[in-house]
Amino acid sequence: MESSPAVRFRFRSVDLDDRDVGWLQEVIDRESTLKDAAISACAHFGWTRHNGLAPMAACSTMFRR
16 A cells, blocks of 8 residues: 655645645746746645635745745
8 A cells, every 4th residue: 555645734724745845846946936936836736815816925935934
């Protein structure tokens, strides 16, 4: 039986493992701004606020951690 990847941390009710963290790093490296990286990450993981908008400030802050 294959084990699930270990969860590195949780953001907006999504468990992120090493593969997710690697993907996020690639996005941050590829995009020209953290705002652009946050837009990509929010779309990829389906992160939205109660009003349906992407949580840009929270996502950008998460990148800095």
